Amino acid sequence: MSNKEGKLTESEKLKKSTDSSVIHLKQAKKRLINWGVVVGVFLFILLISLYFISPYRLANNISVSGSEEVYDQVILDSSGLTSGDSIWEEYLNKRKIEEKIVQDNPQVAQAELSLSGIQDFVIKIEEYKTVAYLASDNTYKKILENGNILEEAVPRINAHQPILTGFEEGRPLELMIDEYEQVDEEVQMLISQIDYLQHDRNDMLLSVFMNDGNEVLVPIPVFAERLNYYHQMKAAVDNTTGLFDLEAGAYFIPFTSDNEDDPEEIEGFE
Structure with missing residues (x-):
């Protein structure tokens, strides 16, 4: 075997070693990303679970703004909202709640339900004067x-x-x-x-x-x-x-x- 052939063989060995290291690094990085995703999903599910068993999932205060002639209590009664209701369950039904307020009260031209802070609802209304x-x-x-x-x-x-x-x-x-x-x-x-x-x-x-x-x-x-x-x-x-x-x-x-x-x-x- 000539010296030139020996040198080429060593070069090939070095290249194979380098390629192997890169593959191992990529695999390690992929495993790390996969673990990160798993941990992230787990933490997300954990936080959601903790939220839904915590008091923060329930409505605290419900207030009315924009009313001048229609009594606030009348609006609250029409909305059907009460303290202790599930915030997100009620918020997902906001369109129906808004429509019911307008339907029940002829002097209400428009109603809008929104969240204020973490646990409070605000019902903003516009009246026909x-x-x-x-x-x-x-x-x-x-x-x-x-x-x-x-x-x-x-x-x-x-x-x-x-x-x-x-x-x-x-x-x-x-x-x-x-x-x-x-x-x-x-x-x-x-x-x-x-x-x-x-x-x-x-x-x-x-x-x-x-x-x-x-x-x-x-x-x-x-x-x-x-x-x-x-x-x-x-x-x-x-x-x-x-x-x-x-x-x-x-x-x-x-x-x-x-x-x-x-x-x-x-x-x-x-």
């Missing part, structure tokens, strides 16, 4: 901004919102609410009561009673447009108390007048 009250059998029912009338009678009312009579749910009421929202706030504060007359001549005619003693006849479709000139019309008649007829044009009949068939035209208003 009350814009007026419907007088019914010596009691009052809330009229909401979406045109719905609540069935529950309320003994006390907010004096800043008008009393309505003769209305029911439907297009005239929806149009009335839309018009009322466009009236200047300072004029809104003067409106005490709105009667829906449903007159044969004009089925949209309203009789509006003001806190200052005046009465206004006005159709629903032009309610805001004409009521917003109320202060100017009062000034035009020297603040005399009487009836403003705004059905067609602008006329005024003083309550002290003996001739109701001869109204005074208010100049500058049509």
